Amino acid sequence: MSEQITKPELVCPAGTPASLRTAVDAGADAIYCGFVGPTNARNFPGLNFSLDEMTKAVDYAQQRGAKLLTAINSFPTAGRTDIWKKAIDDAVSINVDAIIIADIGMAKYLSETHPDQRIHLSVQAGASSPEAINFYCDRFDIKRVVLPRILTVAEIKKVHDEIPCEIEAFIFGNIGMMAEGRCSLTNYVTGLSTNMDGVCSPANFVHYEEDKDKNLTTRLGEYAIDCIGCGENAGYPTICKGRYNVGHRAEYYAFEEPVSLNLTHLLPDLIEAGxxxxxxxxxxxxxxxxxxxxxxxxxxxxxxxxxxxxDISDLLALTEGHKETMGAFPSKKWR
Amino acid sequence: MISQNYTNTSGSNSSPGSQHLSEAHSKSLSRFLPPLPLFALSPLLSHVVNFIAKKHPELFSRLGESTKKTFLINPTNLPFFLILQPDPNNPRLKAYNRGSEIKHDVYISGSFATLLKMIDSQSDSDALFFNREIMVTGDSEAMVALRNALDDMEGTLVDDVASSLGPFSKPVRKFFDIVNKSKRHHE
Known part of the structure; x- marks a missing residue:
């Protein structure tokens, strides 16, 4: 391990003002958060920031040497773009350090209306090739791309060598669908979209039932997506993490398993890759x-x-289903 | 609101009346509980919830429409359960004996220490759910809103409860310390 390693920026999440202060105090270099409503991809009840809260969050972070990144990373539909444009204007007006954007139309609006605002390209945009990333850099002056969790470390290195902007990579937490920003599973069941309404498995469609033997059935709308036996660990109530009877396979994780990404052991490789x-x-x-x-x-x-x-052995307790993976980062052999 | 009393309409058997108290847990906590009748506990709970509501008015904006919901909180190792109605104009927290029939929208259960740690953000609620240490049924939207509203609260519930009780704050803090130690012992 080289001692001349460049220390990377640690980018941490916050769903509430209290979480933001916790992240800053715990040593985050940057915190990302979103406004209340459909403009960000975590539009859950009781979560996110009003404009006033975001303004105070910017002050709290910047006064302590941390950056605040505002995620406006869902996709507006026709007739609703004003909501996204207002979120962009609001974020610019309170001097956030960067705006994380996913929609190509909103990237155009942001770069033309506020040319001095630093822009990061959201993982939701699903840009994974140098050609795609270079397009965003050329057209919208993107300063950083958040890479989808589909690339190996070796591929990240190749991308890095062919793009002019910084790379941000996920290292811990929920591991999403392989074609990020394009998941329609929630939309299929509930009529609400992860990408356009910011809600994956809207809470008002989620129902849990525990029977007398402590078996836990999870439903999204009218669909049972898992039945977790007594003593088994549970996961998030999302269709992609459910178990189904598929063909000759019973109780099969047809999409993904409830498991969390943990790349602690790949940190030096990721930094080396750029x-x-x-x-x-x-x-x-x-x-x-x-x-x-x-x-x-x-x-x-x-x-x-x-x-x-x-020593980061205590992180396993916080993982989904008490399982962790390095996903596709070491090898494409991951399912 | 779920029209249910002790038998959950969803077919679940997780409502308080149908749950068996863990003997070991129940005894371990009961040792530290004074023999307080519920009619004496209720004014105390009412005082505490009004104190918290005044100190943290921002809780209600995060709760949104869920301020109209009724939450049944079942500390599985205590001899009673709690009903919370977070109406900003008239917040209510009341204790009921097991066997009472109370309509509710959300049902939350776990050991007292686990619920306390979740409310005070000492433990991650998602991780507690993954581990099956807490159980939730009913209106998930209201549950998520309550979780997020409480998580945004500055300070801890223990501090608020202790502060609200003035001269009794010291024994209250001692009681919560014992509860937390009891939890660690059983872990």
Missing amino acids: VTALKIEGRQRSKAYIRSVVSSFRQAVDAYSNGEQP
Whole structure:
């Protein structure tokens, strides 16, 4: 491990003002959060920031040397673009450090209306090739791309060598669909879209039932998506993490398993590959999660930067289903 | 609102009346509980919830429409359960003996220490759910809103409860300390 390692930026989530303060105090270099409503991809009840709260959040972060990134990373539909444009104008007006954008039309609006505003390209945009990323850089002056979780470290290195902007990569948390920004499973069942309404498995469609033997059935709308036996760990109530009877396979994870991404052991490789920002997923998670994960990764990044081996063994307790994976990052063999 | 009393209309058997108290847990906590009748506990709970509502008015904006919901909170190792109605104009928290029939929208259960740690953000609620240490049925939207509203609260519930009770704050803090230690012991 080289001691000359460039210390990457640790980018952490916040769903509420209290979580933001927790993330800053735990050592985040940057915090990403979104406005209340459909403009961000974590539009859940009781979550997110009003304009007043976002303004105070900018002050709190910047006064402590941290950056605030506003996620406006869902896709407006016809007749609703004013909501997204207002969110962009509001974010610019309070001097956020960057806006994370997914929709190509909103990227155009942002770059033309506010040419001095730093723009990051959201993972929701699904730009994974140098050609796609270069298009966004050329047209909208994107300064950073958040890469989809479909690339190996070796591929990230190749992308890095062919693009002019910074790379941000996920290192911990929920691992999404392989074609990020294009999931229609929730839309199919509920009529609400992860990408256009910002809601994956809207809470008002989620129902849990526990029987006398402690078996837990999870439903989204009229569909049962899993039945978790007594003693089994549960996962998020999303269709992609459900178990189904498919053909000759019973209780089969037809899409993905409930498992969390954890790339702690790949941090040196990611940095070597040219990743300048390490992203933790989880704006929907609690302050307890933020405190634990952010402080653990703060220590891990600092330890690696000093040529030491970090101890991050306590993170498993916070993973979905108590399982973790390095996903596609080491190899494409991951399902 | 779910029209249910002790038998959950969804077919679940997770409502308080149908749950068996864990003998070990129940005894371990009961040792520290004074023999307080519920008619004496209710004014205390009412005082506490009004204190918290005044101190944290922002809770209600995060709750949104869920301020109209009724939450049944079942500390599985205590001899009673709680009903919370977070109406900003008239917030109510009341204790009921097991066996009472109370209509509710949301049902939350877990050991007292686990619920306390979740409310005070010492434990991550998603992780507690993944581990099956807490159980939730009913209106998930209201549950998520309550979780997020409480998580945005500055300070801790223990501090608020203790502060609201003035001269009794010291024994209250001691009681919560014992509860937390009891939880760690059973872990």
